[in-house]
Each structure stands twice: as structure tokens, then as C-alpha cells.
Amino acid sequence: MDVVVTANKNSVISEIDQRIFGSFIEHMGRAIYSGIYEPEHPSANIAGFRSDVIDLVKELAVPVVRYPGGNFVSAYQWEDGIGPQAQRPVRLDLAWHSSESNQVGIHEFADWAQTVGCGMMLAVNLGSRGLTDARNFLEYVNHPKGSYWSDLRRENGQEQPWGVKTWCLGNEMDGPWQIGQKTADEYGRIAAETAKAMRAFDKSLELVVCGSSSPDMPTFPSWEKTVLEHTYDVVDYISLHMYFKNHEGHTGNYLAQSLKMERYIDTVASTINYVKAQKHADKQIYISFDEWNVWYHSTEQDKQILNGEQGWPHAPAILEDIYNVEDALLVACLINSFIRKSDIVKIACLAQLVNVIAPIMTEKNGAAWRQTIFYPFMLASRYGRGKALKLDINSPCYAAECAGEVPYVDISAVYNEQDKTINLFIVNRHGSEAISLRSTFNQFQNLQVCQHQTLNSADLQSSNTSQFPERITLVQGEALFITDQELTVCLAPLSYHFIQLKE
Known part of the structure; x- marks a missing residue:
């Protein structure tokens, strides 16, 4: 997908x-x-x-x-x-x-x-x-x-x-x-x-x-x-x-x-x-x-x-x-x-x-x-x-009782002019399929990936406790590269991703 x-x-x-x-x-x-x-x-x-x-x-x-x-x-x-x-x-x-x-x-x-x-x-x-x-x-x-x-x-x-x-x-x-x-x-x-x-x-x-x-x-x-x-x-x-x-x-x-x-x-x-x-x-x-x-x-x-x-x-x-x-x-x-x-x-x-x-x-x-x-x-x-960017998103959807058509990928992007960074916050709502997310960045120059952190688990009910305080935590995501101002990332089912890019 x-x-x-x-x-x-x-x-x-x-x-x-x-x-x-x-x-x-x-x-x-x-x-x-x-x-x-x-x-x-x-x-x-x-x-x-x-x-x-x-x-x-x-x-x-x-x-x-x-x-x-x-x-x-x-x-x-x-x-x-x-x-x-x-x-x-x-x-x-x-x-x-x-x-x-x-x-x-x-x-x-x-x-x-x-x-x-x-x-x-x-x-x-x-x-x-x-x-x-x-x-x-x-x-x-x-x-x-x-x-x-x-x-x-x-x-x-x-x-x-x-x-x-x-x-x-x-x-x-x-x-x-x-x-x-x-x-x-x-x-x-x-x-x-x-x-x-x-x-x-x-x-x-x-x-x-x-x-x-x-x-x-x-x-x-x-x-x-x-x-x-x-x-x-x-x-x-x-x-x-x-x-x-x-x-x-x-x-x-x-x-x-x-x-x-x-x-x-x-x-x-x-x-x-x-x-x-x-x-x-x-x-x-x-x-x-x-x-x-x-x-x-x-x-x-x-x-x-x-x-x-x-x-x-x-x-x-x-x-x-x-x-x-x-x-x-x-x-x-x-x-x-x-x-x-x-x-x-x-x-x-x-x-x-x-x-x-x-x-x-x-x-x-x-x-x-x-x-x-x-x-x-x-x-x-x-x-x-910073500045919230208005994104053009083309995502398949599913039907939900409370919201009608719901995009499988939920994403926001913030541009920090001072740091020259684009910060992406992404959720794959799909319960069983990985999604290939392809993002293009116009008017930005020489972007490089600084961070990719993820949070997900095979057990959605898993939680942290005093005995196991880091059972669920952020982990390093896959290495990512930008070619011609375009970034592609694979989003595992029901996963959260934070990606930071820098000009």
C-alpha cells in the first residue's frame, strides 16, 4: 500500500x-x-x-x-x-x-x-x-x-x-x-x-x-x-x-x-x-x-x-x-x-x-x-x-463509525526556521499492512535525515510498569536517505514514527 x-x-x-x-x-x-x-x-x-x-x-x-x-x-x-x-x-x-x-x-x-x-x-x-x-x-x-x-x-x-x-x-x-x-x-x-x-x-x-x-x-x-x-x-x-x-x-x-x-x-x-x-x-x-x-x-x-x-x-x-x-x-x-x-x-x-x-x-x-x-x-x-505545514496527502482510507472515511496514514509536519528542520509526526492506522510513504519536499534545499524514531509493538495492550518501566519505549527506526528531495519510508502496521530532516 x-x-x-x-x-x-x-x-x-x-x-x-x-x-x-x-x-x-x-x-x-x-x-x-x-x-x-x-x-x-x-x-x-x-x-x-x-x-x-x-x-x-x-x-x-x-x-x-x-x-x-x-x-x-x-x-x-x-x-x-x-x-x-x-x-x-x-x-x-x-x-x-x-x-x-x-x-x-x-x-x-x-x-x-x-x-x-x-x-x-x-x-x-x-x-x-x-x-x-x-x-x-x-x-x-x-x-x-x-x-x-x-x-x-x-x-x-x-x-x-x-x-x-x-x-x-x-x-x-x-x-x-x-x-x-x-x-x-x-x-x-x-x-x-x-x-x-x-x-x-x-x-x-x-x-x-x-x-x-x-x-x-x-x-x-x-x-x-x-x-x-x-x-x-x-x-x-x-x-x-x-x-x-x-x-x-x-x-x-x-x-x-x-x-x-x-x-x-x-x-x-x-x-x-x-x-x-x-x-x-x-x-x-x-x-x-x-x-x-x-x-x-x-x-x-x-x-x-x-x-x-x-x-x-x-x-x-x-x-x-x-x-x-x-x-x-x-x-x-x-x-x-x-x-x-x-x-x-x-x-x-x-x-x-x-x-x-x-x-x-x-x-x-x-x-x-x-x-x-x-x-x-x-x-x-x-x-x-515552528510553522505547521499544509500537506497534500494522497492516502487510501477505511470506514469508521465516528468519522466516515479515515486515511490510513495520519501525518503532520512542522518547519522550524531557526533550526532549518522539518519534523514529521506519522501514524500508520492500518492493522495488518505496512505502508510505503513517499514524501516530496518542494522549495527545500539539500535535505538530510537527522533522526528516525519509532514506537510500536506486536501487542497493542502492552504497557509500562514500575517493574518494567521501559517495556515500551522509542527505538531507532530504519536508516533513511533523501534522493532529489524525496523521502521513502516503510511504516509498519499500527506504528508511530518521528522523522527529522535538516536543510
């Missing part, structure tokens, strides 16, 4: 915002406690953060992390996480039916973010709270000195403001599971007024308004239309969330879900443009796809905790999906979609970063290791910075 791809140097989709390789940490499960923070761990630094996890996060090169939620934020009192740790209250978290010690708050998270080298994307509570608390939180985080909240921050040990620019106005406010769920009109009004107040403090802030928490919501996409009608003039992004599952065990349908996500993006983009035209606006709203991942492996085992059958445990092991090779292939396809949609998607956050549906897993007082999905995310984050 042959697939032909043509890339032209001057055919560009968009400059990629590096924040499409962002992630997310919520106060839930073991994401924070025994995830990033475990003072008793042998590797813990002086602040109590696990150095082994810090090293893995640095390897991912995550540019921004969204915090502190997620569903958690909709009943969160941010003031609980400031001041002396010994004096902080323990609260019952209604979102995940657990107790929250508040040993990690904004100060600790900001120190961790600085250590790993990522920016912060903060969320305010528009569920149980509102405008005043959002304004106070912003003042605490960003005002230099001379006001009540900024001076309290300084008393608590942080002399300089953190200067956080990107803020989420609540979380999934359309969801019946959300503390303080609102109708589109109710939410649109409070979001607009909160945005106005935050912009009165700092006009340069980037504000993210809640879109639908899934394309399967009964209010989608009318929710987006109504919310944007209220907020278009005062926000910069609208959020999308989507999680992916394979309960039916059908690999072809599973790997086609990236196209379902692209339709979700396209529908929201059309809604943005409709409201923009309706308002005769020049301003463009973009998409923040700030929750996405595979999530279905752990749902049954989580039910007892989430239903309250085990009381209010602190940092229980929930949503700890163990990812396999099949999941890594879908994650690679989803990242390709973000690259191809980088003209409208400017922020995306893999949910989450550690232990909770995450690329990094830990044992309490034990090891940390990379899950299978770590590898395609890491390669895209490190090498997907």
Missing part, C-alpha cells in the same frame, strides 16, 4: 503557539500528593517536590500547566492554600469526594512551575464563588505591592508578583456534575462581568471562557453561541474538553476519533466566526483545548471512591489509567490534529500530567516512570515548535 505526501515550504497553516503542548494539574487523586509533591520521598527537594518527577516533566518540555482545576476549582477557596502550611484547613472536596489538605497552594505550585520551567495558567472559581473572589485572587497573584492582597502575598514570602497572564473563567460550567452549574445565559453574564473586572485591573490579560465540556453535550453548540454573545468583546479564548475511550475494543474506530475531535474544533470555529460576524467585530477569538486525553481504563475501579463508599480519603488513587501502545497511537493522532488546526487552536492541555490519566506515573515512596503516551507527547513538545 502506497501513500504520497507533498510538502511545500511556502504552504503554511500557521505559526504554532507552543502552548498547544501544555498540560494540567488538578487537586484530585494523586496528581499532587505523591505525584509532584511528596516531602517524605527520597528524591524530594527542600520544598517537598519529587526530583524524579521534576526531571520527567523537564523531559516533556511542557510550556504551560493549567491549575488548580478542573472540577475541583468550582468549590475551591484559594485562600485555604496560602499562609503557614501547618495552619491551613482541611476541606472536603465535593468534586472528587476526597479531603484536601491544602499543603500545596498557589505559592507551592508557582515554585514548582518555576523549577520545571513552565508557565502557569490559573483558573478562578465561578461555580460556588464569583467576581469578587476572582478579582482578589488576581490581585494576590499579580499586583506588586501596596494593596491588601498583594501585601499579604509579600507577608507570605513572595516579594514579587508572579505575573500570570492566562486565566480560565471557571470550568465546565455546562456540566450537571459541576458545583454551581449554570445555564449558558447565567454563565455568560457572570463570565462577562468577571472578565470586565479582571481587565479593569490589567487589560493585557488573556482570558479563557468555558465552552462545552464535550461535543456530546445536549447544549452543544448553542452553549458556545450564547456564551460568546455575552463575552466576545472581553475574552480571548473559548475552551473545549474531550476524552477518548475504546470500550468496544475496535482499534480502527478508536484511532479515528482524532477526526471526530477535528469536527468538534471546526464546529466551534464556525460558531466563533458566526458571533464575530453578528457583532461586526474585528477581534478573533481562538480555542483553548485545555483538557484532552484517553480516559476509560480506570472508570470502573474509581466508582467506589467517587460514589462516596470509602468516606473522604486524602489523595486516593483515582483515574490512574495504565496506557498501552494503542493509546499512544491515538495520542499521536490527536497531537497531529492540534498541529493541523494550529490556526485556531492556540492552547491545549494534556489532562493530566502525573498519575491522574497521565504520561508520568509514580509509586508513593517509590519509582517514577514514563507511560506509553509520554513518548509521542514528548517528541511533539520538543520538536513541534
Whole structure:
């Protein structure tokens, strides 16, 4: 089976915002406690953060992390996480039916973010709270000195403001599971007024308004239309969330879900443009796809905790999906979609970063290791910075229930002008056949192959564990050569490939 791809140097989709390789940490499960923070761990630094996890996060090169939620934020009192740790209250978290010690708050998270080298994307509570608390939180985080909240921050040990620019106005406010769920009109009004107040403090802030928490919501996409009608003039992004599952065990349908996500993006983009035209606006709203991942492996085992059958445990092991090779292939396809949609998607956050549906897993007082999905995310984050190229692709297709006709080869390409590199991210979705991929590169000069790394396995259900942390890892691909600006590579069935070329 042959697939032909043509890339032209001057055919560009968009400059990629590096924040499409962002992630997310919520106060839930073991994401924070025994995830990033475990003072008793042998590797813990002086602040109590696990150095082994810090090293893995640095390897991912995550540019921004969204915090502190997620569903958690909709009943969160941010003031609980400031001041002396010994004096902080323990609260019952209604979102995940657990107790929250508040040993990690904004100060600790900001120190961790600085250590790993990522920016912060903060969320305010528009569920149980509102405008005043959002304004106070912003003042605490960003005002230099001379006001009540900024001076309290300084008393608590942080002399300089953190200067956080990107803020989420609540979380999934359309969801019946959300503390303080609102109708589109109710939410649109409070979001607009909160945005106005935050912009009165700092006009340069980037504000993210809640879109639908899934394309399967009964209010989608009318929710987006109504919310944007209220907020278009005062926000910069609208959020999308989507999680992916394979309960039916059908690999072809599973790997086609990236196209379902692209339709979700396209529908929201059309809604943005409709409201923009309706308002005769020049301003463009973009998409923040700030929750996405595979999530279905752990749902049954989580039910007892989430239903309250085990009381209010602190940092229980929930949503700890163990990812396999099949999941890594879908994650690679989803990242390709973000690259191809980088003209409208400017922020995306893999949910989450550690232990909770995450690329990094830990044992309490034990090891940390990379899950299978770590590898395609890491390669895209490190090498997907630059210009997304618009490719001409001629690939045979197969039929999938959720997406119609699906190309067997899923591919994205990023040109980094500074490094003079072309970075190709490729998935062969075919379950049994190898594919010969022939790529031609126009307007490029003297290309040579720098890297070829692959990920695949005869056992799609194979995964990594603390005992076998490198059962699935990247391996060196076949040696490749370019002749007359043309590259040919053989893609094994159900395989992932990263190829780097250099001018």
C-alpha cells in the first residue's frame, strides 16, 4: 500500500503557539500528593517536590500547566492554600469526594512551575464563588505591592508578583456534575462581568471562557453561541474538553476519533466566526483545548471512591489509567490534529500530567516512570515548535463509525526556521499492512535525515510498569536517505514514527 505526501515550504497553516503542548494539574487523586509533591520521598527537594518527577516533566518540555482545576476549582477557596502550611484547613472536596489538605497552594505550585520551567495558567472559581473572589485572587497573584492582597502575598514570602497572564473563567460550567452549574445565559453574564473586572485591573490579560465540556453535550453548540454573545468583546479564548475511550475494543474506530475531535474544533470555529460576524467585530477569538486525553481504563475501579463508599480519603488513587501502545497511537493522532488546526487552536492541555490519566506515573515512596503516551507527547513538545505545514496527502482510507472515511496514514509536519528542520509526526492506522510513504519536499534545499524514531509493538495492550518501566519505549527506526528531495519510508502496521530532516 502506497501513500504520497507533498510538502511545500511556502504552504503554511500557521505559526504554532507552543502552548498547544501544555498540560494540567488538578487537586484530585494523586496528581499532587505523591505525584509532584511528596516531602517524605527520597528524591524530594527542600520544598517537598519529587526530583524524579521534576526531571520527567523537564523531559516533556511542557510550556504551560493549567491549575488548580478542573472540577475541583468550582468549590475551591484559594485562600485555604496560602499562609503557614501547618495552619491551613482541611476541606472536603465535593468534586472528587476526597479531603484536601491544602499543603500545596498557589505559592507551592508557582515554585514548582518555576523549577520545571513552565508557565502557569490559573483558573478562578465561578461555580460556588464569583467576581469578587476572582478579582482578589488576581490581585494576590499579580499586583506588586501596596494593596491588601498583594501585601499579604509579600507577608507570605513572595516579594514579587508572579505575573500570570492566562486565566480560565471557571470550568465546565455546562456540566450537571459541576458545583454551581449554570445555564449558558447565567454563565455568560457572570463570565462577562468577571472578565470586565479582571481587565479593569490589567487589560493585557488573556482570558479563557468555558465552552462545552464535550461535543456530546445536549447544549452543544448553542452553549458556545450564547456564551460568546455575552463575552466576545472581553475574552480571548473559548475552551473545549474531550476524552477518548475504546470500550468496544475496535482499534480502527478508536484511532479515528482524532477526526471526530477535528469536527468538534471546526464546529466551534464556525460558531466563533458566526458571533464575530453578528457583532461586526474585528477581534478573533481562538480555542483553548485545555483538557484532552484517553480516559476509560480506570472508570470502573474509581466508582467506589467517587460514589462516596470509602468516606473522604486524602489523595486516593483515582483515574490512574495504565496506557498501552494503542493509546499512544491515538495520542499521536490527536497531537497531529492540534498541529493541523494550529490556526485556531492556540492552547491545549494534556489532562493530566502525573498519575491522574497521565504520561508520568509514580509509586508513593517509590519509582517514577514514563507511560506509553509520554513518548509521542514528548517528541511533539520538543520538536513541534515552528510553522505547521499544509500537506497534500494522497492516502487510501477505511470506514469508521465516528468519522466516515479515515486515511490510513495520519501525518503532520512542522518547519522550524531557526533550526532549518522539518519534523514529521506519522501514524500508520492500518492493522495488518505496512505502508510505503513517499514524501516530496518542494522549495527545500539539500535535505538530510537527522533522526528516525519509532514506537510500536506486536501487542497493542502492552504497557509500562514500575517493574518494567521501559517495556515500551522509542527505538531507532530504519536508516533513511533523501534522493532529489524525496523521502521513502516503510511504516509498519499500527506504528508511530518521528522523522527529522535538516536543510
